[in-house]
Amino acid sequence: DVKVTQSSRYLVKRTGEKVFLECVQDMDHENMFWYRQDPGLGLRLIYFSYDVKMKEKGDIPEGYSVSREKKERFSLILESASTNQTSMYLCATVTRNTGELFFGEGSRLTVL
Amino acid sequence: QKEVEQNSGPLSVPEGAIASLNCTYSDRGSQSFFWYRQYSGKSPELIMSIYSNGDKEDGRFTAQLNKASQYVSLLIRDSQPSDSATYLCAVTGGSSNTGKLIFGQGTTLQVKP
Numbered sequence: 001d002v003k004v005t006q007s008s009r010y011l012v013k014r015t016g017e018k019v020f021l022e023c024v025q026d027m028d029h030e031n032m033f034w035y036r037q038d039p040g041l042g043l044r045l046i047y048f049s050y051d052v053k054m055k056e057k058g059d060i061p062e063g064y065s066v067s068r069e070k071k072e073r074f075s076l077i078l079e080s081a082s083t084n085q086t087s088m089y090l091c092a093t094v095t096r097n098t099g100e101l102f103f104g105e106g107s108r109l110t111v112l
Numbered sequence: 113q114k115e116v117e118q119n120s121g122p123l124s125v126p127e128g129a130i131a132s133l134n135c136t137y138s139d140r141g142s143q144s145f146f147w148y149r150q151y152s153g154k155s156p157e158l159i160m161s162i163y164s165n166g167d168k169e170d171g172r173f174t175a176q177l178n179k180a181s182q183y184v185s186l187l188i189r190d191s192q193p194s195d196s197a198t199y200l201c202a203v204t205g206g207s208s209n210t211g212k213l214i215f216g217q218g219t220t221l222q223v224k225p
Contacts, residue, residue: 031211043156043200043215050210058212090155094211099144099204101211103155 002027004104006091012110019078021107023091032074033092033101034058034066043090049074081111114139118201118216126224131188133219135201138182145177146213147186148200156200160186191223 007022025032033048035058045058049068063085067075078085091104115138125131133147144163148156162168162175162184174187184203188195198220202213 033211040217042217045212048210048212092211098161099211099213100146100158100161101202101213102158106155 002029002093002095002102004091004093004102006089006104006107008107009105010108010110012112013081014112015082017081017111019081019109019111021076021078021089021091021109023074023076023104024072025074025093026072027093027095028071029093030071030096031094032068033094034064034074034076035090035092036060036087037090037106038087046076046089078109081109083111085109086111114205114214116201116203116214116216118199118219120217121220122222123219124222124224125191127191127193129191129223131191131195131221131223133186133188133199133201133221135184135186135216136182137184137201137203137214139203139205139214140179140182142203142205142214144204145175145184146202147173147175147184148202148215149195150198150200150218152197188221191221193223193225196221196223 003026005024034046035043047066049055065077089107147160150156160175162177168175172189176185198218200218201216
Protein backbone atom coordinates (compact mmCIF):
# COMPACT_ATOMS: atom_id res chain seq x y z
CA ASP A 1 0.00 0.00 0.00
CA VAL A 2 1.06 3.53 -0.75
CA LYS A 3 1.80 5.51 2.39
CA VAL A 4 1.91 9.30 2.33
CA THR A 5 2.64 10.87 5.70
CA GLN A 6 2.10 14.51 6.54
CA SER A 7 3.97 15.66 9.60
CA SER A 8 1.32 17.85 11.18
CA ARG A 9 -2.41 17.22 11.25
CA TYR A 10 -3.39 20.49 12.89
CA LEU A 11 -1.48 23.75 13.09
CA VAL A 12 -2.33 27.19 14.41
CA LYS A 13 -0.05 30.02 13.34
CA ARG A 14 -0.05 33.78 13.51
CA THR A 15 -0.08 36.17 10.56
CA GLY A 16 3.45 36.72 9.28
CA GLU A 17 4.91 33.49 10.64
CA LYS A 18 6.85 31.12 8.41
CA VAL A 19 5.16 27.76 8.11
CA PHE A 20 6.61 24.43 6.97
CA LEU A 21 4.40 21.53 5.96
CA GLU A 22 6.23 18.30 5.35
CA CYS A 23 5.23 15.23 3.42
CA VAL A 24 6.98 11.88 3.09
CA GLN A 25 6.12 8.98 0.78
CA ASP A 26 7.46 5.45 0.92
CA MET A 27 6.89 4.26 -2.66
CA ASP A 28 9.82 5.81 -4.52
CA HIS A 29 7.39 7.81 -6.69
CA GLU A 30 8.82 10.61 -8.79
CA ASN A 31 5.81 12.92 -8.78
CA MET A 32 4.52 14.58 -5.65
CA PHE A 33 1.87 17.26 -5.21
CA TRP A 34 0.54 19.86 -2.83
CA TYR A 35 -3.15 20.76 -2.99
CA ARG A 36 -5.31 22.93 -0.85
CA GLN A 37 -8.98 22.31 -0.29
CA ASP A 38 -11.52 24.94 0.65
CA PRO A 39 -15.32 24.74 0.91
CA GLY A 40 -16.92 25.79 -2.35
CA LEU A 41 -13.59 25.93 -4.19
CA GLY A 42 -12.68 22.26 -4.21
CA LEU A 43 -9.16 20.93 -4.59
CA ARG A 44 -6.65 23.31 -6.14
CA LEU A 45 -3.09 22.45 -7.10
CA ILE A 46 -0.43 24.64 -5.51
CA TYR A 47 2.81 23.04 -6.69
CA PHE A 48 4.06 19.73 -7.88
CA SER A 49 7.46 18.14 -8.26
CA TYR A 50 8.48 15.53 -10.81
CA ASP A 51 11.95 14.82 -9.44
CA VAL A 52 14.42 15.88 -6.80
CA LYS A 53 15.01 19.63 -6.96
CA MET A 54 12.48 19.92 -9.79
CA LYS A 55 9.23 21.77 -9.29
CA GLU A 56 6.44 23.30 -11.29
CA LYS A 57 3.78 25.80 -10.34
CA GLY A 58 0.22 24.68 -10.13
CA ASP A 59 -2.89 26.81 -10.34
CA ILE A 60 -2.42 28.86 -7.16
CA PRO A 61 1.32 29.15 -6.31
CA GLU A 62 1.22 32.72 -5.01
CA GLY A 63 2.36 32.95 -1.40
CA TYR A 64 3.88 29.46 -1.40
CA SER A 65 7.18 27.83 -2.19
CA VAL A 66 8.31 24.21 -2.13
CA SER A 67 11.41 22.17 -1.50
CA ARG A 68 12.34 18.69 -2.69
CA GLU A 69 15.85 17.79 -1.58
CA LYS A 70 15.18 14.05 -1.35
CA LYS A 71 12.92 11.92 -3.48
CA GLU A 72 10.71 10.82 -0.61
CA ARG A 73 10.17 14.25 0.94
CA PHE A 74 8.26 17.25 -0.42
CA SER A 75 7.83 20.35 1.70
CA LEU A 76 5.42 23.25 1.32
CA ILE A 77 6.54 26.59 2.72
CA LEU A 78 4.46 29.61 3.54
CA GLU A 79 7.04 32.40 3.80
CA SER A 80 4.70 34.79 5.61
CA ALA A 81 1.40 33.23 6.54
CA SER A 82 -1.79 35.18 5.96
CA THR A 83 -5.33 34.56 7.12
CA ASN A 84 -6.44 33.67 3.59
CA GLN A 85 -4.09 30.69 3.74
CA THR A 86 -6.23 29.07 6.39
CA SER A 87 -7.13 25.81 4.70
CA MET A 88 -6.74 22.05 4.51
CA TYR A 89 -3.46 21.16 2.80
CA LEU A 90 -3.14 17.80 1.10
CA CYS A 91 0.03 16.14 -0.11
CA ALA A 92 -0.22 13.43 -2.75
CA THR A 93 1.87 11.09 -4.82
CA VAL A 94 1.02 9.26 -8.03
CA THR A 95 1.44 5.74 -9.29
CA ARG A 96 3.05 6.28 -12.68
CA ASN A 97 1.46 3.42 -14.60
CA THR A 98 -2.10 4.13 -13.53
CA GLY A 99 -2.08 7.84 -12.78
CA GLU A 100 -3.80 7.11 -9.47
CA LEU A 101 -3.24 9.84 -6.93
CA PHE A 102 -2.85 8.92 -3.27
CA PHE A 103 -3.27 11.51 -0.55
CA GLY A 104 -1.82 11.96 2.88
CA GLU A 105 -4.11 12.56 5.85
CA GLY A 106 -4.02 16.32 5.38
CA SER A 107 -2.81 19.24 7.44
CA ARG A 108 -5.41 21.68 8.65
CA LEU A 109 -3.79 25.08 9.04
CA THR A 110 -5.40 27.99 10.83
CA VAL A 111 -3.75 31.40 10.53
CA LEU A 112 -4.86 33.94 13.11
CA GLN B 113 -10.40 26.26 -18.93
CA LYS B 114 -10.64 22.53 -18.35
CA GLU B 115 -13.53 21.68 -16.09
CA VAL B 116 -15.14 18.81 -14.27
CA GLU B 117 -18.76 19.28 -13.27
CA GLN B 118 -20.67 17.48 -10.55
CA ASN B 119 -24.00 18.14 -8.90
CA SER B 120 -23.13 19.25 -5.37
CA GLY B 121 -26.19 17.56 -3.87
CA PRO B 122 -26.90 16.50 -1.28
CA LEU B 123 -28.10 13.30 -2.86
CA SER B 124 -30.23 11.45 -0.35
CA VAL B 125 -31.04 7.76 -0.75
CA PRO B 126 -32.51 5.19 1.64
CA GLU B 127 -30.36 2.37 2.95
CA GLY B 128 -30.24 -0.50 0.49
CA ALA B 129 -30.98 1.64 -2.56
CA ILE B 130 -28.74 2.38 -5.54
CA ALA B 131 -26.97 5.73 -5.44
CA SER B 132 -26.05 7.23 -8.81
CA LEU B 133 -23.41 9.93 -8.98
CA ASN B 134 -22.64 11.76 -12.20
CA CYS B 135 -19.79 13.78 -13.62
CA THR B 136 -19.09 15.55 -16.91
CA TYR B 137 -15.74 16.83 -18.13
CA SER B 138 -14.69 19.29 -20.79
CA ASP B 139 -11.30 18.02 -22.02
CA ARG B 140 -11.78 15.47 -24.81
CA GLY B 141 -8.12 14.49 -24.42
CA SER B 142 -8.60 13.13 -20.90
CA GLN B 143 -7.75 9.44 -20.70
CA SER B 144 -7.97 8.48 -17.04
CA PHE B 145 -10.90 8.93 -14.69
CA PHE B 146 -11.15 8.48 -10.95
CA TRP B 147 -13.66 8.52 -8.15
CA TYR B 148 -12.60 9.51 -4.65
CA ARG B 149 -14.57 9.27 -1.45
CA GLN B 150 -14.01 11.89 1.24
CA TYR B 151 -15.45 11.70 4.72
CA SER B 152 -15.89 14.95 6.60
CA GLY B 153 -12.55 16.19 7.94
CA LYS B 154 -10.59 13.43 6.18
CA SER B 155 -8.53 13.28 3.02
CA PRO B 156 -9.81 11.86 -0.30
CA GLU B 157 -9.56 8.11 -0.72
CA LEU B 158 -9.42 6.48 -4.15
CA ILE B 159 -12.28 4.04 -4.69
CA MET B 160 -12.42 3.53 -8.46
CA SER B 161 -10.37 4.23 -11.56
CA ILE B 162 -11.55 3.69 -15.13
CA TYR B 163 -9.69 4.12 -18.38
CA SER B 164 -11.86 2.76 -21.19
CA ASN B 165 -15.46 3.09 -22.26
CA GLY B 166 -17.96 0.87 -20.53
CA ASP B 167 -18.47 -0.39 -17.01
CA LYS B 168 -16.01 -1.41 -14.34
CA GLU B 169 -17.28 -3.18 -11.24
CA ASP B 170 -15.61 -3.53 -7.85
CA GLY B 171 -17.80 -4.95 -5.12
CA ARG B 172 -20.80 -2.65 -4.62
CA PHE B 173 -19.26 0.04 -6.83
CA THR B 174 -19.60 0.36 -10.60
CA ALA B 175 -17.91 3.09 -12.60
CA GLN B 176 -19.25 3.90 -16.05
CA LEU B 177 -17.40 5.85 -18.71
CA ASN B 178 -18.70 7.30 -21.98
CA LYS B 179 -15.94 9.29 -23.67
CA ALA B 180 -18.14 10.33 -26.61
CA SER B 181 -20.52 12.03 -24.20
CA GLN B 182 -17.67 13.07 -21.85
CA TYR B 183 -19.52 11.51 -18.97
CA VAL B 184 -18.46 9.42 -15.98
CA SER B 185 -20.72 7.96 -13.36
CA LEU B 186 -20.47 5.96 -10.16
CA LEU B 187 -23.16 3.58 -9.00
CA ILE B 188 -23.24 2.36 -5.42
CA ARG B 189 -25.46 -0.66 -4.92
CA ASP B 190 -27.00 -1.61 -1.58
CA SER B 191 -26.09 1.79 -0.15
CA GLN B 192 -25.09 1.81 3.51
CA PRO B 193 -25.03 4.67 6.02
CA SER B 194 -21.23 4.30 6.00
CA ASP B 195 -21.29 5.37 2.34
CA SER B 196 -22.41 8.84 3.43
CA ALA B 197 -19.58 11.07 2.25
CA THR B 198 -18.57 13.48 -0.49
CA TYR B 199 -17.62 11.82 -3.77
CA LEU B 200 -15.09 13.58 -5.96
CA CYS B 201 -14.76 12.94 -9.67
CA ALA B 202 -11.29 13.56 -11.11
CA VAL B 203 -9.91 13.35 -14.63
CA THR B 204 -6.46 13.73 -16.11
CA GLY B 205 -5.67 17.07 -17.67
CA GLY B 206 -4.86 15.61 -21.07
CA SER B 207 -3.51 12.21 -21.98
CA SER B 208 -0.59 11.82 -19.59
CA ASN B 209 -0.52 10.03 -16.24
CA THR B 210 1.57 12.63 -14.43
CA GLY B 211 -0.96 12.79 -11.65
CA LYS B 212 -2.11 16.30 -12.47
CA LEU B 213 -5.81 15.78 -12.03
CA ILE B 214 -8.73 18.11 -12.42
CA PHE B 215 -11.25 17.62 -9.65
CA GLY B 216 -14.94 18.29 -9.55
CA GLN B 217 -16.42 20.05 -6.55
CA GLY B 218 -17.87 16.81 -5.26
CA THR B 219 -21.34 15.38 -4.63
CA THR B 220 -22.46 14.87 -1.05
CA LEU B 221 -24.26 11.56 -0.55
CA GLN B 222 -26.51 10.91 2.43
CA VAL B 223 -27.68 7.36 3.04
CA LYS B 224 -30.56 7.30 5.47
CA PRO B 225 -31.17 4.22 7.67
